[in-house]
Amino acid sequence: MVLFICFNAAWNAQKRSKYIDKAFLSSFIAITVGAGLTLTVLVLTGSIEFAPMQVIPIAGMVAGNAMVAVGLCYNQLGLRFHSEQQQIQEKLSLGATPKMASAGLIRDSIRASLIPTIDSAKTVGLVSLPGMMSGLIFAGIDPVKAIKYQIMVTFMLLSTASLSTIIACYLTYRKFYNSRHQLVVMPLKKS
Numbered sequence: 001m002v003l004f005i006c007f008n009a010a011w012n013a014q015k016r017s018k019y020i021d022k023a024f025l026s027s028f029i030a031i032t033v034g035a036g037l038t039l040t041v042l043v044l045t046g047s048i049e050f051a052p053m054q055v056i057p058i059a060g061m062v063a064g065n066a067m068v069a070v071g072l073c074y075n076q077l078g079l080r081f082h083s084e085q086q087q088i089q090e091k092l093s094l095g096a097t098p099k100m101a102s103a104g105l106i107r108d109s110i111r112a113s114l115i116p117t118i119d120s121a122k123t124v125g126l127v128s129l130p131g132m133m134s135g136l137i138f139a140g141i142d143p144v145k146a147i148k149y150q151i152m153v154t155f156m157l158l159s160t161a162s163l164s165t166i167i168a169c170y171l172t173y174r175k176f177y178n179s180r181h182q183l184v185v186m187p188l189k190k191s
Contacts (some may be wrong), residue, residue: 001051002039002059006032009067013168016071019078019185026171031066034164038062038156047152057116058156064155065117066164073113073165074172080105081176081185098177106169110162117161121154 010027017023039059048054081088090099122131125147132153136146140188178184
């Protein structure tokens with residue numbers, strides 16, 4: 001079931017990539033590894049039990065968040081490759097490898113794709129009251145325990161989004177280069 005969730009998240013993330021053709025495999029690897037590592041840490045630390053009633057909802061939360069972050073990552077990467085073609089060509093002509101020429105773009109794309117996740121993490125409890133925490137408090141759970149669960153969820157979403165976008169960026173930046181390490185920026189796909 002977790003793989004099915006990751007498959008659907010990857011399918012939707014690759015649909016958002018206007019500049020990157022055939023991004024499904026990269027999306028699937030990035031989202032599955034990000035969600036898998038986060039779920040593994042949560043289970044091994046005893047934060048959640050290895051039971052379908054706990055693993056499946058958490059997998060849906062982390063995969064959904066990773067899907068949005070990876071989709072934003074692809075759009076940012078494509079926009080930056082399109083807008084900074086000249087600088088990349090100059091770096092390549094001076095002997096830089098594709099990885100070196102793309103390093104700044106990759107870093108900026110990762111940073112930009114994580115902005116919504118980081119902003120929501122900064123304002124939890126101050127601007128918005130998360131549903132999980134509010135629901136637990138209304139159900140009669142100790143508010144301190146509800147807050148601890150919400151902190152766990154916030155860090156879980158941050159870690160999954162971070163891991164997934166880093167993996168997605170490093171797997172897909174090569175699609176902007178051919179086998180001779182020349183920049184090949186694809187035309188914008190019709191949505």
